[in-house]
Amino acid sequence: MDGFQKRLNASVQRKLSFTLSLAILAAAAVAGIFSFVSAFAEAHELQDDVLRQVAQLTDSRHLPPTLRPGGGDEESQVFVQRLAESPASSVDTAAGTFLSLPATLPDGLQMLKIGGETFRVLVKTTSGGERIAVAQEAGFRNEIARDSAWRTVMPLLILIPVLLLIVADLIRKMFRPIAALSRDIDQRSEQALHAIDDRGVPAEIRPFVVAINRLLGRVAQSMDAQRRFVADAAHELRSPLTALSLQAERLSETEMSAAAHERLAVLRQGIERGRKLLDQLLGLARTQSSAERPTAPVSIQAVYRHVLEDLIPLAQAKRIDIGVEGRQDAQLWMNERDLVALVKNLVDNAIRYTPAGGRVDLSVCLAQAHIVLRIRDTGPGIPPDERTRVFDPFYRMLGNEQIGSGLGLAIVRAIADRIGAEIRLGYADVSGQSGLHVEVIVPVAMTER
């Protein structure tokens, strides 16, 4: 009961349905009882009138003492007899029996118990001084009255459930725009902070929608500010880093011992690492905030070539055999910079984790409703239980001495999410549990728009 109370209070729709139904039922019960009682009384009244009329007729026309209305069954029999007569002397047997009525009955209507049955009796003194009694069985009278009362109440009894159904349906329909609205908001991605459409929203809910829209606006603003902060911070960090790298570069040109040269080289590697991290941070900030709409389709092979041009020196330094397999190409309707960033981060990782002398393959494959970009390497691969976590920013696999920014796969995920692509990680060599096999599965809808 407590739970029911809680659910009632939680939902306006349920509360409304429940209280309305309750009110309808109460009103119907009162109306039903009232009409039943009044119809019942009315019917009795009518029957008393019949008795009076019969008495009147008997009085004026001296009809035979026992009267039986034509065609009625035994129960509906109306008895008419003289009072104070010996029942035996009355010979007419058309109706069977006479009632043994006491002669002392007063004039007027009364209930009388005769031989185990209750009768309604009207006693009247005629103009001729005779006293006559008109009687009818009370059980029968009640049955008639009940029947007529039920007939009065019946339409009400049938209509109430129908009314309840109609009310419930109406309420549900009225709440439908609200349900649709909540579904719409629920299905939004976290990037979709545009205002809620308040057309078709009931006037009572509109202030609420307007308030939510204002909140959404503020959230969008603050998220924007945060992204801008990351971008600005990364930009600002570039200046001191530039100063550092320029000084280190100049230092390397001065005369110094071999040991100093070695240490300077390490220092410059550190600076390079900082630069890379900054680039990645900016890349991530850009991917998360990018609102640039693609203007032309991008060829995947062209992007592969672009990425290889950038990364060949890295691969050659490790004597890695890197290349594209197959000539299959496909066009994607997306921002070229995003696709380059996606492929570049994946290939960069592949080269980084593949031991010297290894192999990295890129390919494009068309499935029915998807375009699949594949990148395989001969590195150690990623164990299944790490595969979801590697996409977290700054996540590092245990026992990994590679120096990366930790942002590469986070950028890949952000871009993939935005274009609705799925990323699958697996082993390139399943039986040997080694080598990373990355598939970026892009829905074909991205190619036509």
Added chain:
Amino acid sequence: MRILLAEDDPMIGAAIQDALRDASHAADWVKDGQAALVALGSQHYDLVLLDLGLPGRDGQEVLASIRSRGNPVPLLVITARDGLDDRLRGLDGGADDYVLKPFEMAELLARMRAVLRRKSGSAAPVLGNGEVVLDPATKEASVHGGPPARLSNREFSLLQALLQRPGAILSRTELEDRIYGWGEEVESNAVEYLIHALRRKLGNEVIKNVRGVGWMVSKNA
């Protein structure tokens, strides 16, 4: 060569100025936009290095002001902003090239040379990537300053195509387009044959194959 450096960061400014002097250039260093315009008005410079994030009048404004005066001085923008819009605005605004922070001095000097070459109208006749040098006049190529090797017309066209943009990968079709004129019948394996011949003359390392994509000569080799 006299160079104007407009850069507000003291550490970067000092480092660039010293490096320019080391490279035997005369470098004047100003720290805000107004000073840059004043210096340009009173002195002839062969090249301007302009940081976009200057205090007072920012680099974009200074750039517009220089160009609106009709001053054609070669100008390189130094910027920490790598947004596409920022870059395009810089180039559309009349910059000859841009360098993104952080950069290496060697890269800045190379870009300066390239801008000057383009501005002087005489694109360097000699192509090279630091490893191989190709002279279009004699159609001779030499590796690491070694003895020059004479190239056939088609070998020359192929190597020239690759050396025009070191680091870029050219596909077989693109190379065939460069070697053969319209209406000329393309022989099968012609590209492989020419590359084989070039490698015999220049060594195996000069032209690199990228599996499934094409061929390239390395950048900054």
